[in-house]
Structures are given as structure tokens and as C-alpha cells.
Amino acid sequence: MSIGYSLVKLVLRLKGEKKSWSQTPIDYRKKRKQDVHTPNTKLLLGSTFETKEICNSRVTSIVPREANTDVLLLYCHGGAFVYGPTRENWIAIAKIAKQAHSSAWMVDYPKAPENTIKTITESVYQVYLEAAKAYDPSRIILIGDSVGGNLIMTLTQRLLKEEYKLPNRLIAITPIVDASLTNPKIKEIDLIDPILSVKGVKSAKKMCAGQSSLKDRMISPVYGGFDNFPPVHLFTATNDICSPDQEILIDKIKEAQGLIEVIKGKGMPHIWPILPILSEAKIAINKIVSIINSAINNE
Secondary structure (H helix, E strand, O other): OOHHHHHHHHHHHHHOHHHHOOOOOOOHHHHHHHEOOOOOOOOOOOOEEEEEEEOOEEEEEEEOOOOEEEEEEEEEOOOOOOOOOEHHHHHHHHHHHHHHOEEEEEEEOOOOOOOOHHHHHHHHHHHHHHHHHHOOHHHEEEEEEOHHHHHHHHHHHHHHHOOOOOOOEEEEEOOOOOOOOOOOOHHHHHOOOOOOOHHHHHHHHHHHHOOOOOOOOOOOHHHOOOOOOOOEEEEEEOOOOOHHHHHHHHHHHHHOOOOEEEEEEOOOOOOHHHOOOOHHHHHHHHHHHHHHHHHHHOO
């Protein structure tokens, strides 16, 4: 464990992060105090940006100074479907875009409880359709952390169902793939997870599900299909309540003869690749950039 992680754990404890995720219902209004809906060039590390609305999503186009204009990183942020994007989300995608010399779209999708998963997934789908008009889908890479990882998977499953052109690949950062959180292995990890707890996470998912079951594939992609799925690069964390369901996801993709690379963060918490200070996060960002560069150069 790095010194940076020790500091992060201390900050998380002082902020009462675990306590906030142990409440039911979750206080989503308090969580939204972290929201940053409009960035600035400093936050985006000097990249220029432009924001437009697509089907109720605020989509911010981020263009680094030396961007490869025919490559798009389509990024869905985390936040339990109820808040975000946060400062950490903006910094992460700005770093990745700058280092990979690629343009990026930050998808600030509609949030629950004002909107249900049906509205949210439809919005993300429409954003992808717009992206596919401006970019060759084979040059689009989907990136998502937490529920953003969930959204890029359900999006891809819908694209497969509708026989639409697929993205180049998916980079999923500690995604929540089963909103029901009923895996018996989760209970033990909940005791050591420094951020999430089942109560709060499930509460947020119920706010989002509407009349749908938490095991509906629209909100839980692990129950969907993975035949002909694009390559997936999956970042997991051993101290994350989402990890047991990610193991099931890995097995399902392999059973479907899909390509999956797993980058395991030993002793790491949820969304560790985008947490500040962590030396492990810096290594993870470099890995993501390497994945993107390799994908682009192999086209």
C-alpha cells in the first residue's frame, strides 16, 4: 500500500464517505454538492471544450492541443446514477485524453431519482448515435467508471441487439454490473470496503430502477448477453463490494469467447484509477493510455 493510499483512506474516513454510503435512503442531494457540470480549461489541463445537449445529456467535447481528431473517447462518469460528474471525473478524462492525444466526450447523463434507468440508458444510446455520425465507430472507445462502466456495457448490449456498429472496445473501471448486490461474497468485502456499502448503493439503484427489477439487464448488464462483444479492459479492486459480481462478468465474457483483460488492484478500493494522490492511480491512467494507443495504432 502506498503512502498516497494511506492519505486517501484518512481523507475518506474524515469525510465520512463510508458512513454516507451506509445510509438508506442515500442522501443524493448531499452527494450532488460534489457535482461539476461545467468545467474550465484549468480543470481540463489546458484542453479546449464545448458543451451541447443531446437527448437530455450535457455532452462536453474535450479537445487537447495535440489531439488525433479521428479518435473519440466516449466517457460515462460514475455517481450511483444520482450525482456527478465530479472534479475527479473531469481530471481523469482530461489526463487520459491529453496523454492519448485523443478527443473525448464527457457524458453528463440525466440522473435519478428525477429520471429512471430507461430514460438514462436511452439518453446514452442517443449520444452514441450522434458520436457515430461524427466518428467512425471503430475509432470510438467507451470508458466508464462505477455506474458509468455499467452504462457502457448496457449500451453495447443494445447496439448488438439492434445490429448497430460497435465501438472499438470498452474500458470499464470498477463497474457495478449487478444492481441487486445479492452476491453472498459481498457481505465480507463490505467490512473492508473504505468507500461503498450495500445499503446506500442499493438505495440509489432502487431510485433509478423505477418499476424495473434490480436484476433487469437494463440496469444489471451481467444478466445480458456477451456474444460478439467488443474487447473489454476491466479494472477491478479487491476492497470493493462490486468485485464479486465482476468475477461473474469475467466468466460470462470468457464463456462467450470474448476478449477481456483484467487489471486487478490488490488492496485497492472502488474507482482507484481516478482517485487523487495515489501512485497506483497514476500507473492505472498510464495503462489506460497504453490501451488506447495500442487500439488506435492497430486499426
